[in-house]
Amino acid sequence: MAFTLPDVDRRTLVRNLGGLGGALALSRVFPAWARSGTAGLTPAPAPAPEVLSGEAIALTVAEGHFSTGGRSAHAVMINGTLPAPLIRLKEGQNVRLSVTNRLREDTSIHWHGLIVPFQMDGVPGISFPGIRPGETFTYEFPIRQSGTYWYHSHSGMQEAVGHYGPIVIDPAGTDPVEATREHVLILSDWSPVHPHVLLKRLKQMGGYFNMQKQTLAGLLAGKDQNAKERMEWGAMRMDPTDISDITGSTYSFLVNGHGTAENWTGLFTPGERVRLRIINAAAMTNFNLRLPGLPMTVVQCDGQHVQPVETDEFQIGIAETYDVVVQPGEAKPYALIAEAIDRSGLVRATLAPRMGLAAEVPPLRARPLLGMKDMGMDMSGMDMGQGGVIDLSQPANEGMAGHSMKMRDRSVAPQVKMGPGVATLSPMPADRTADRPTGLETVDHRVLTYADLKSLTPHADRRPPTRTLDIHLTANMERYMWSFDGVKLSDGADPIPFRHGERVRVNLINDTMMPHPIHLHGHFFELVTGAGDHNPLKHTVNVLPGGKVSFDLTADALGDWAFHCHMLMHMHTGMMRVVTVRYAGDAA
Amino acid sequence: MKAPVCLAALLLASGALPAWAQDHGGMDHGAMQQEDHSDHPPAGDAHAGHGQPAPDDGAPEGVAPPMPSDHASEAFYNPAEMARARAAMLKESGGMTFSRLMLDRLEYRMGRGADGYHWEGEGWIGGDIDRFAFKTEGEGEFGGPLESAEVQALYSRAIDPWFNLEAGVRHDIRPDPQRTYAVVGIEGLAPYWFEVGAQAFLSDKGDAHLRLEGSYDQRITQRLILQPAVEINLAAQDVPELGIGSGLSDIELGLRLRYEFAREFAPYVGVNWERKLGDTARFTRRDGERAATTSLVMGVRFWF
Numbered sequence: 001m002a003f004t005l006p007d008v009d010r011r012t013l014v015r016n017l018g019g020l021g022g023a024l025a026l027s028r029v030f031p032a033w034a035r036s037g038t039a040g041l042t043p044a045p046a047p048a049p050e051v052l053s054g055e056a057i058a059l060t061v062a063e064g065h066f067s068t069g070g071r072s073a074h075a076v077m078i079n080g081t082l083p084a085p086l087i088r089l090k091e092g093q094n095v096r097l098s099v100t101n102r103l104r105e106d107t108s109i110h111w112h113g114l115i116v117p118f119q120m121d122g123v124p125g126i127s128f129p130g131i132r133p134g135e136t137f138t139y140e141f142p143i144r145q146s147g148t149y150w151y152h153s154h155s156g157m158q159e160a161v162g163h164y165g166p167i168v169i170d171p172a173g174t175d176p177v178e179a180t181r182e183h184v185l186i187l188s189d190w191s192p193v194h195p196h197v198l199l200k201r202l203k204q205m206g207g208y209f210n211m212q213k214q215t216l217a218g219l220l221a222g223k224d225q226n227a228k229e230r231m232e233w234g235a236m237r238m239d240p241t242d243i244s245d246i247t248g249s250t251y252s253f254l255v256n257g258h259g260t261a262e263n264w265t266g267l268f269t270p271g272e273r274v275r276l277r278i279i280n281a282a283a284m285t286n287f288n289l290r291l292p293g294l295p296m297t298v299v300q301c302d303g304q305h306v307q308p309v310e311t312d313e314f315q316i317g318i319a320e321t322y323d324v325v326v327q328p329g330e331a332k333p334y335a336l337i338a339e340a341i342d343r344s345g346l347v348r349a350t351l352a353p354r355m356g357l358a359a360e361v362p363p364l365r366a367r368p369l370l371g372m373k374d375m376g377m378d379m380s381g382m383d384m385g386q387g388g389v390i391d392l393s394q395p396a397n398e399g400m401a402g403h404s405m406k407m408r409d410r411s412v413a414p415q416v417k418m419g420p421g422v423a424t425l426s427p428m429p430a431d432r433t434a435d436r437p438t439g440l441e442t443v444d445h446r447v448l449t450y451a452d453l454k455s456l457t458p459h460a461d462r463r464p465p466t467r468t469l470d471i472h473l474t475a476n477m478e479r480y481m482w483s484f485d486g487v488k489l490s491d492g493a494d495p496i497p498f499r500h501g502e503r504v505r506v507n508l509i510n511d512t513m514m515p516h517p518i519h520l521h522g523h524f525f526e527l528v529t530g531a532g533d534h535n536p537l538k539h540t541v542n543v544l545p546g547g548k549v550s551f552d553l554t555a556d557a558l559g560d561w562a563f564h565c566h567m568l569m570h571m572h573t574g575m576m577r578v579v580t581v582r583y584a585g586d587a588a
Numbered sequence: 589m590k591a592p593v594c595l596a597a598l599l600l601a602s603g604a605l606p607a608w609a610q611d612h613g614g615m616d617h618g619a620m621q622q623e624d625h626s627d628h629p630p631a632g633d634a635h636a637g638h639g640q641p642a643p644d645d646g647a648p649e650g651v652a653p654p655m656p657s658d659h660a661s662e663a664f665y666n667p668a669e670m671a672r673a674r675a676a677m678l679k680e681s682g683g684m685t686f687s688r689l690m691l692d693r694l695e696y697r698m699g700r701g702a703d704g705y706h707w708e709g710e711g712w713i714g715g716d717i718d719r720f721a722f723k724t725e726g727e728g729e730f731g732g733p734l735e736s737a738e739v740q741a742l743y744s745r746a747i748d749p750w751f752n753l754e755a756g757v758r759h760d761i762r763p764d765p766q767r768t769y770a771v772v773g774i775e776g777l778a779p780y781w782f783e784v785g786a787q788a789f790l791s792d793k794g795d796a797h798l799r800l801e802g803s804y805d806q807r808i809t810q811r812l813i814l815q816p817a818v819e820i821n822l823a824a825q826d827v828p829e830l831g832i833g834s835g836l837s838d839i840e841l842g843l844r845l846r847y848e849f850a851r852e853f854a855p856y857v858g859v860n861w862e863r864k865l866g867d868t869a870r871f872t873r874r875d876g877e878r879a880a881t882t883s884l885v886m887g888v889r890f891w892f
Contacts, residue, residue: 119660119663124677125670125675125676125677125678126677127661128661128664128665128673129665129666129669129672129673199684200686203686203688204686205851211810213807214807215807216806217808231780234779234781237780419746419748420717420746420747420748420749421716421749422749423749423750464647465648466648466650467647467648467650467652468648468650469652478750479716481716483682488681488682488683489678490678495655495656497653497655504650505647558660559661571681572684573681573682574682574683576681576682580655580656582656584653
């Protein structure tokens with residue numbers, strides 16, 4: 001419980017510990033909720049002493065050292081732990097969070113998914129100036145919601161080296177989710193290589209971390225694409241194995257700061273309902289998550305209640321949260337598997353009736369290959385006869401059956417600024433919210449899709465949108481450039497303006513072959529999945545490759561907000577915008 | 589001074605870069621129909637009994653509000669502090685500077701005569717579009733003088749997703765007499781993942797040259813890579829003091845098998861064949877050397 005001590009005392013303690021146990025002992029300091037073997041949290045309202053609660057909370061950001069799986073490196077930690085402490089609040093309370101910066105560089109905390117005044121949102125350069133070294137900044141805001149959220153740095157790349165932690169907000173009334181026990185599971189990716197170096201490698205060589213490319217040996221062994229398909233994709237300079245930018249070739253994947261070998265274990269009593277609050281705090285990894293042999297009932301997504309829906313596996317995009325309820329019946333260990341979507345690695349944690357049990361680690365499944373739909377070629381609406389064969393050897397330049405098959409036909413996206421940063425445009429992007437996500441298309445169990453998520457209660461704002469806004473997600477993997485509408489934020493991109501209170505239909509069109517978890521600060525939006533006023537509410541939406549997503553937004557939060565891809569390297573290479581919300585008459 | 593113009597025209601018209609040209613051909617909007625990318629209903633409904641398709645076609649286009657001219661945060665924080673933070677945030681959102689230094693070939697060559705060495709490297713520093721680049725290559729025989737050594741300093745600009753235009757100067761330290769050239773070139777990634785490049789040179793003595801290069805990385809396994817490579821040099825005129833004849837002056841073919849212990853570090857073995865042609869061959873034989881040489885090579889490729 002070191003983190004509950006005043007900062008100076010804690011550092012003294014750490015120093016003494018260091019003298020006794022050496023660097024290794026130092027490097028693995030966890031808050032109680034994240035420790036292996038935790039009994040978990042008691043659902044509200046009983047207080048859990050090791051959790052930061054109340055109206056005044058102090059957080060200190062400082063240098064640290066972290067190790068997992070036999071590798072170690074510099075880290076940025078909050079109150080001396082990785083992940084950072086759990087902050088547990090109650091809907092309707094006020095909170096003052098004083099954040100002290102003990103780093104040699106600026107820091108910040110963004111409260112991901114919390115509805116706060118924009119000047120408390122924690123994005124340096126947009127919502128506030130940031131926190132200079134040695135300074136303390138006090139965030140103060142009312143808590144207007146409940147659910148599972150998280151917090152992280154919006155400065156530099158601190159988020160990739162440990163600066164993230166969970167937030168749980170208990171509802172003012174009764175929680176519609178019934179559970180006798182809760183565990184918080186925060187997923188992340190960690191490399192001993194500094195994130196600036198990771199980004200540099202990607203700029204130097206886009207495919208640097210992909211160690212699952214197609215090979216001649218694979219072709220001879222009959223794996224992956226056949227020779228003809230390889231030629232067709234080669235003609236377009238597109239790589240069907242380009243699924244994740246940074247992979248298990250450098251990343252360790254973690255649950256609550258624990259790798260597979262460290263086997264994070266959460267306890268349960270057989271037969272009880274256990275609520276798992278799952279947060280993807282990774283810098284660059286979308287995960288497919290499952291508990292083999294244990295169905296999950298999804299009850300919340302992005303902190304918002306959904307009608308309970310049972311599934312066996314779901315994809316959790318970066319920055320999304322899912323709350324699921326499981327009911328392990330037997331007194332045996334159950335594995336929780338978070339597998340990177342490119343199948344370059346996974347992490348196993350265990351739910352167990354007692355300590356000392358480790359669930360089996362399943363082998364990694366075969367690396368998926370991207371297909372035509374991931375290129376933005378939706379064949380479903382085309383009359384192409386059986387098999388849907390397309391001759392891509394006609395350098396994707398000729399119209400097909402009245403449909404454009406060019407991969408860079410600017411007429412499909414006149415608003416996109418064409419240039420070196422835009423390698424492809426999706427000729428026929430499909431709404432993929434009912435599609436199984438990347439890699440899960442053919443698994444032989446139930447897979448959650450966005451279309452399965454329905455808000456528990458109908459939305460308050462049922463006005464139809466009065467305006468449509470298209471935003472293209474654009475990229476060039478070879479040069480490692482990422483942008484919206486072909487323009488990087490650093491190019492001097494204009495903000496995206498909204499009138500206060502207006503309802504806007506926003507279409508996100510993915511012109512790349514990678515899923516992008518797109519996050520809008522300060523708002524929840526209704527994902528248009530066909531469920532009408534029960535469309536799910538989200539703060540982050542994972543737009544599948546070559547596909548599109550529509551959401552309806554009520555722009556009800558005045559101020560300036562960040563809007564970006566939550567792949568950290570995509571944001572840092574320009575896939576970001578400032579969103580402004582002003583009263584209709586106010587704009588200059 | 590017509591030669592460089594002709595060479596540049598040749599360069600641009602040459603079949604070496606059809607894809608690049610083709611790619612720009614994609615801008616002829618005329619023939620294109622407005623694609624039906626409006627709205628497909630959510631595909632399939634196999635998973636759950638969700639309701640009607642998205643009522644997606646209803647939203648009117650509408651009119652965007654005007655762009656605000658203020659920064660909302662300045663009502664709460666010092667505008668100077670905000671300006672500093674905003675500048676840093678913008679720079680970190682796509683405006684950072686990167687660099688790479690690569691020694692593509694540093695090799696030992698064993699042929700019929702004395703063993704020799706050869707190097708070929710390049711580097712760049714800059715943003716996504718504009719970069720300073722340099723290139724160097726050279727060779728010699730062990731125990732003999734340095735035979736050739738050239739350095740290029742170039743401004744490089746990305747002109748499309750795959751190709752860079754480059755312009756600058758080249759200076760040859762060897763052979764004697766030293767020469768300085770103006771350089772215009774293009775390099776990049778052609779369809780089917782071929783690395784290609786073409787450079788036109790005009791020397792301070794007025795002679796003009798063209799160099800075409802290409803290579804391909806055939807991945808045998810994730811780390812074992814076979815790289816065929818070709819280089820062709822052409823000259824617009826005889827340059828007897830450098831031993832260069834007009835027309836096709838030489839062609840070089842290489843095949844190198846490298847093993848990437850890390851992406852940045854790969855030793856290799858291979859074979860290199862070089863053939864001088866036409867008057868260049870004649871000049872070479874005049875100097876008592878062979879017009880064709882085949883060498884076994886071993887070396888290392890590394891970058892950072």
